[in-house]
Amino acid sequence: MERNVARLRTRLAGLGVGMRPHLKTCKSVAVAHRVMASPAGPATVSTLKEAEHFAAAGVRDMIYAVGITPAKLGQVLALRGRGVDLAVLLDTVAQAEAVAAASREAGTSIPALIEIDCDGHRSGVRPDDAQHLLAIGRALQQGAELRGVLTHAGGSYAARGDEALRQCAEQERRGVVEAAAVLRGAGLPCPVVSLGSTPTAHSAADLTGVTEVRAGVFVFFDLVMAGIGVCRIEDIALSVMATVIGHQRDKGWILVDAGWMAMSQDRGTSKQAVNQGYGLVCNLAGEAYPDLLLADANQEHGIVTVRPGSAASLPGLAIGDRVRILPNHACATGAQHRSYHVVRGADMAVQAEWPRFGGW
């Protein structure tokens, strides 16, 4: 984990931009302290629960990077009233009008970023839709603060190969910089130009015009990121420990006490070149067994078997033996657990237990 954090920090420093890590992956103050530039942030969150939790731990600079609804503005104002510079995100005039009205009513300007849709994968205003961008910006200026523009290249998760990833990163940069130019060209402020995803953060060759990069899963990495090619299997810093509870020898199955409750049901690698099932099975030192997968999962049962078509043989694991399972998606697997058991060094001894939180 420390190596993963240092790697992205060094990379972004070389490109001359700061990092605003997304704390939705870890949901842990202990991890956040090791990822953020300072204990006060900056940081990105995906829920107001995260904003509350990290604010209580001293984080003072956050973007809530999911489109705001009017009913949440009271909580945003309360957090801001406690000295937290929490900014919201939006992509409609209706939201901008609600944020401006709430700002006027509270007598304080809520900062908002306009979400830009750089690749059509989800939400946001298209960067060339100048009319919509300006309408939102002007609506915000009726009491709120136009803080800038923000985009997320979610489409990069489907990219394969260095060149495709670099193109995603450049498309992400171009889109958000173009949107900033539209606003500034009309005399509107746009101090923040924010972009990011782990694949593009690790692939961008140039970030001219960008003020900050957001990324989340880079802290742990996972099998989906390894499949995309932005990390190696041995960089994955999160695993689920499981114990052998049985065998169906005629089927080549080892049963373990980790099912989807422990792993999540994320099957993100099923669309990649190498389908890793519900996870890749390793020994206790974290070294992957050849082609050994958590092939199927019920709530608390996992079925471990050799990858279809592989010549590898099933390892001799007995009742009570333990394995580590690498997850497809660290954000999803982490969310199934109440804490992290922190290991360090070749003996993988547990050094600490870091709580994590969930809910909304």
Added chain:
Amino acid sequence: MERNVARLRTRLAGLGVGMRPHLKTCKSVAVAHRVMASPAGPATVSTLKEAEHFAAAGVRDMIYAVGITPAKLGQVLALRGRGVDLAVLLDTVAQAEAVAAASREAGTSIPALIEIDCDGHRSGVRPDDAQHLLAIGRALQQGAELRGVLTHAGGSYAARGDEALRQCAEQERRGVVEAAAVLRGAGLPCPVVSLGSTPTAHSAADLTGVTEVRAGVFVFFDLVMAGIGVCRIEDIALSVMATVIGHQRDKGWILVDAGWMAMSQDRGTSKQAVNQGYGLVCNLAGEAYPDLLLADANQEHGIVTVRPGSAASLPGLAIGDRVRILPNHACATGAQHRSYHVVRGADMAVQAEWPRFGGW
């Protein structure tokens, strides 16, 4: 929920067997009290955390229905020492020997059931493998208690139609009763003959020889169960409330603030005749909009759209409007939340908040 519980209770009473509800679905003392025959149980659990939690709430009769590992026997003994009749499950001689050895060492007999594999879907001993059954039974008798046999017709989740479901239920019954006969025929005790799954519990026509039925998801039901045909959409007692956060009108998308973190990534209906995406979208009264699905989900974003091929139109939902989303799998969706907001009556007013727990 109350109607669902009453329905299965009445059905099983008519078949002359008791219910041992599986509390892995609810993980809530408040729900458990409404599902169990008495505050002391009986009940089924899928983790020792559940056993601890429900024991602390007064449940005294539980089966931990996931294959036991030797390292967990200390916790089992500690729970039993506090007056909880907690039985374990196993399907190998190695486990039976470990349970017998731990029993001898502790000077108390740990009760164990032998898991029977009635349909090849997961773990258990095949009912016709008399040699293995007797070897396990005899190993247990070296200090432990052979409490009986237990099976789960997990294959019933793939069955379609009343006749196929009845056949699954009869296969489940026949398998576990046959295994009991093998043990008894060799002079071994087998007081408990336990089976169950929600589809078979609602389909069995005859439960001769069975002493108890286990089922879990019947309490809430879900879209998978509706797809199997054991409940109607309007019987589903669990939903996730979400708020509209945006639109991509040219794509026919409504964005909501419920993604896979709120719904889970269970896509159980994707293999059924009607694929419900990540969930079926309803109005606040719980009435489904025609063919409106949570079609895609990121961590905190959901994309709502009309089912492909449907002639239905997108409802006129504005920023801030709220919907309820019915889940594919109640066990998985419930696990993403820290509590239930309990509603009753036509106005769906929140009457109570019931905490739920997670972890191991």
